[in-house]
Amino acid sequence: MKETFVTAGDFAAAKKTGAKTHGFEETISNSDQQILDDLLTWARSQKDAVRALFCAAFFHTKAESLSNFILEQFDKGLRDAIFPTYVLLKYRRNKTTRFAVPYSQHRMSILLRDLERRRTSESVWSVALLSTLAMLDVEWAGAIGRAAKSSRSRRLREILRLLSPSASARQKTNFVRRLVNAAPSISSLDEAVLKSLSESPLALSEEFVLTALKKKGRAMLKILDVLIDTFAEKNIRISKRRVDEWIDVIAALFPEPKWEMGDSWDIASFLSAELLVLGRGRVLSRVNDVNDQARDFLLTNVVPRMGTITTDDLNAAACERLLEVYLNTDDAGYFGSSPGKIATEEFIVDKILPRANVTRGARRRRCIQTILEDAGRRHDRRYWAPWMVPSTG
Helix, strand or coil: CHHHHHHHHHHHHHHHHCCCCHHHHHHHHCCCHHHHHHHHHHHCCCCHHHHHHHHHHHHHCCCHHHHHHHHHHHHCCCHHHHHHHHHHHHHCCCCCCCCCCCCCHHHHHHHHHHHHHCCCHHHHHHHHHHHHHHHHCHHHHHHHHHHHHHCCCHHHHHHHHHHCCCCCHHHHHHHHHHHHHHCCCCCHHHHHHHHHHCCCCCCCCHHHHHHHHHHHCHHHHHHHHHHCCCCCCCCCCCCHHHHHHHHHHHHCCCCCCCCCCHHHHHHHHHHHHHHCCCCHHHHHHHHCCCCCCCHHHHHHHHHHHCCCCCHHHCCHHHHHHHHHHHHCCCCCCCCCCCHHHCCCHHHHHHHHHHHHCCCCCHHHHHHHHHHHHHHHHHHCCCCCCHHHCCCCC
16 A cells, blocks of 8 residues: 555655646546545545545546546535536436435535635536536526525526526626627636536527627637537527638638637537538639638638538649648648548549658658548548558568
């Protein structure tokens, strides 16, 4: 047990300095059941940083003993236990894993205190957990409703009312509208509430969203990014008559040609999904027009995600521009959809393989390799660049 103690101590030190701790967590989760149980028994008497280590290990194991440990730490008020409790409840709760968080006044107090004291982006998980508990448990829903009436904090009363299952679509929509009007002055706590509401039906018109994007720019884009999250309701839809307007408004917010990066992933996914059929014609018309202002944005962020388009639909200039931006973006080989996702066999044979024979530099080679691998999966075959051919020596 001494070696384990040293490892946990190292973790605590790493935690304080902000160093990565994934190795510690994986070591815990890879232990057999008896060793894991012994470690959990030992950890219960350790300081917060060590107990936080064990809570974080839930990503790597589904052991029931660890789930029970996390709930114990939540009951002790350990902040690092709130996020894993939320994930276990929302995404790991099924017929075989009956993880539950029964209501108690003590647990409610822990979450309310966290919201009252912090009011920062860190509170997002307390908001998420309360929202999930309200949906899954009638007793929690009732308690949240009562707290929404009795809390001395007006701000907290508003949040709890929105998280209650009894909150109407109109109340939630009005909250979103207020945030849009206040943008960019939005608190971290408001962002957390907004994220919890993204899974609820909201009455947001296309006109309202487009107008807000024009007036607020990237501040509204940030709000839109939350509302169109992967797990969000389809609260925002694009109509055929306004396809060009959507393209122009969003493309203007990404003036520099670069391959789809972190700040445009969700927006790109939203646009490509909405334009997949109804906007296909307009997208092709615009990317094949060398003078179109939105051409680069569509080529690099939308077209590679559209399963209804292939490189055969692009003219020679558009194909060349598609490759040029991809091969000249530093992190292109790591992010998003490569041109290989829409490449035909002819495109690979005529355009990519000849380039592969003369490509130098690790970054460009990585990009070429990603294109070949994506296209290979699409064509059910394997393409080889010279440096990918296995050595026979």
